[in-house]
Amino acid sequence: xxxxxxxxxxxxxxxxxxxxxxxxxxxxxxxxxxxxxxxxxxxxxxxxxxxxxxxxxxxxxxxxxxxxxxxxxxxxxxxxxxxxxxxxxxxxxxxxxxxxxxxxxxxxxxxxxxxxxxxxxxx
Numbered sequence: 749x750x751x752x753x754x755x756x757x758x759x760x761x762x763x764x765x766x767x768x769x770x771x772x773x774x775x776x777x778x779x780x781x782x783x784x785x786x787x788x789x790x791x792x793x794x795x796x797x798x799x800x801x802x803x804x805x806x807x808x809x810x811x812x813x814x815x816x817x818x819x820x821x822x823x824x825x826x827x828x829x830x831x832x833x834x835x836x837x838x839x840x841x842x843x844x845x846x847x848x849x850x851x852x853x854x855x856x857x858x859x860x861x862x863x864x865x866x867x868x869x870x871x
Contacts, residue, residue: 750774750860752844757865760834764869768829770844770862777825778802780859781850784818784829786840787864796842798852799827807852811838834869841866 756768770782783798797818798807806818815834820827827844844862851857 752862754865780846782827788840
């Protein structure tokens with residue numbers, strides 16, 4: 749099973765930017781669709797964005813469209829989430845996810861979750 753390690757979270761002011769990274773071990777990274785979920789305090793975990801195995805297809809939640817960009821580098825076994833124009837409501841723990849049969853926009857087909865990285869956006 750693929751192991752996921754996130755990094756890049758932190759404290760940022762509203763309107764600022766952060767880039768999250770998720771690195772995996774092993775040689776099968778390109779076999780996995782990748783994505784990000786988040787969980788805000790007191791709320792359920794929600795889908796943010798996903799990217800196909802090749803990187804050609806992406807799928808964004810409405811809350812992420814126009815502000816967040818997902819990308820991947822299969823040579824580095826890493827997926828990135830560039831977050832711009834951050835808002836206080838983006839405050840959450842962000843989880844990297846992987847699955848070979850992911851269904852975009854849902855948690856179906858997910859095989860692995862990272863430990864999460866906290867993003868805090870101050871107003």
